[in-house]
Amino acid sequence: MQRTSVRACLARKVSAALLLTALPVAAVAQTAPAAPAVPPVKLGIVTFLTGPAAGPFGIPGRNSAEIMIEMLNAGKVPAPYATAGLAGAPIVPKFVDEAGSTANQVTEFRNLVQRDGVNATVGYVSSGNCLAVAPVAEELKALTVFFDCGTPRIFEEKPLKYVFRATPHATMDSVGAARYVLKKFPDLASYSGINQNYAWGQDSWRDFVAAMKALAPKATVDKELLPKLFAGEFGAEISALLTTNSKIVHSSFWNGDLESFIVQNGARGLPARSTMVYTAGETAMFRLGAKIPDGTIIGARGPHGVMAPDTPLNKWFRGVYEDRFATAPTYPAYHMAQSILGLKSAWDKAAAAKGGQQPAIDDVVKAFEGIEFEGPSAKIRMAIGNGHQGIADIAYGSFRFNKAEGKAEIVDVVRYPAECVNPPANMTSTAWLEAGMPGAKCN
């Protein structure tokens, strides 16, 4: 008897919990625009909604998608995007969580395309997921725009037709970092690196070393540390770094690892000996504030966030984002915004070619190839990867904590043009770096 009542009670509680969590979803579903004349465009949005990558990347990406789609549907985005929706068709988003195995992601991608019938998908933070989804997108002939993953391998391994990435790939982050470091330390004798032992960390470090070899052949590598992902505790690594004479330490850390590393190395006095270079540091700078020493070199995987130029589009984007979410948009939010705007540019261009009619997916694909468009932070040109991979400028700067206003700032910002930090169309990024970056135009 006792057991039955406990069970029944538990079942009630579980169903109540399920119901409560389902309510906000229902509320969101009801705010969709009322019966439009043009059939809506269904857009799959895939980012991390749960797990360790949700906070720094997934949620800013999701929030950015939410507000961009809402504003595009209302026609409230400034020129040249002031027309409503995608060529007049309202966008209906379907959000999917990127957490889980690659198998889950491929299954959910198939579900989006074949079950839910989305017209296009924008998403994916993890490079592994991008690599896994790309061949499926080709197989299903499903227009897919990757928004945040960084690996250059996507279009370098084989040409793709239905996959695009407006966001520049990660080679740019390492080349930009190397150029900025050498501007600050022209006589650099040696440097070290601490990167997570997984694809992003390994690639970032490899590209950084290759770029440094090309730009400052005399500088040597002191310590090359690859602690495991989400280690969280870096006592031994900090001790190792303290024994070197490296003027700079390169790190592509993000999330919890980045924050704990900053706090732990600060306590041990590492920044007094070496200037730290965080290529993805921008996602943590507002949370840590004064804990980051002044002069730390910060990157944002593009000229995003506080390094973005003062254009009307950027001012508008920051304004609406901060009003809605009470926090400044970090670079994943910019990556999402520029990916959606790229899709809109291609869609509108394809529709214009058909006299204003809704274009077929193949028309959009054709229009997307090689297109140039304005993102909130930079002009994006789909110049490499057969017109499927975007290139843009990148900016690096030095951190400063403004004590008077209690605000994290980035000063000494240097903006490098796209051709200065990206490989040309006919070379893979590795080949380009190993050849000493021929054809880089930096003026």
Added chain:
Amino acid sequence: MTGLRILLGAAILGGLGAAAPFTPLWLISLVTLAMSTGLVVCGLIILWRGGLVPFGQALFFATGAYTVALSGRWFGVTDAFLLIALAVIMAALVAFVVGFLLAQYREIFFAMLSLALSMILYGVLVKSETLGSTDGVNVAQASFFGMKPRGPGYTFALFWLALGMVFSAWVGVSAYLGSIAGQLAGAIRDNEIRVEYLGISVTRLVHLKLTISAALAGAGGALAALSISHVDPQMAYWTTSGGFVFVTILAGAASVPAAFLGALLFEIVRTIAVALLPGGWQLILGSVLLLTILFVPEGLGSLMIRKRATVSEKGAA
């Protein structure tokens, strides 16, 4: 295992295969992937009955998957049957080698040692940049006896292949579980010394069970690699092994078909949960598993057995 039941199973699977062209494609891919998990769980049942719970079955799963990916990449092997055969052989070989060590241990020591071995493979894969580290590598599309179906045809071909594998695994594993070696599993769990007194080496028996279950895990890994077209080190990670153990709990060790039904149910619940609650789907998944453990502690298979038992009782009365 009577001829009648084999015929019945063949009829059910044949019916599923015939229904494929009238089924939505996303569901077919989902079922194919669930069958790959089912094959691994099928192997787990063999060990489970002997009281052995490996927390590192992902070692053999990933070995199978990477064998498929690398045979295609390095040696240009594209035939699906050959790839699966290679994956099964490789996984069984790995199990045969590590079995000399693993078969000495029982209970938590067996579980932890198998976990450690799978994490070694994970560590090696993560460190190998030529294999794409954590990003993994793509798997080329396979051919079937020289035929190269593409688009929906490829999805169907893989599904039919999966059904064939399920059928072979079902017949093979049922036959093994019914054999003397298979039936000794319960005896090993209860009292090893008595089994030794029967003149049977328990260590060798456990070694054999491990190798068979690894071959099945390798087959599952190969099918998963072909169906996802991508492999990554996550396949060797302990959460993957944990997932297999979870499905085994859901399915129970009582029945072989339950392994496939359990895997299918798990995959369907997960995908519905993701569609319903993008930001909290784990909550639904967790609740379902919790309720299963509360109300069907012996797993889904026990429901089938219980039903059969009730029918035969009635028959006797």
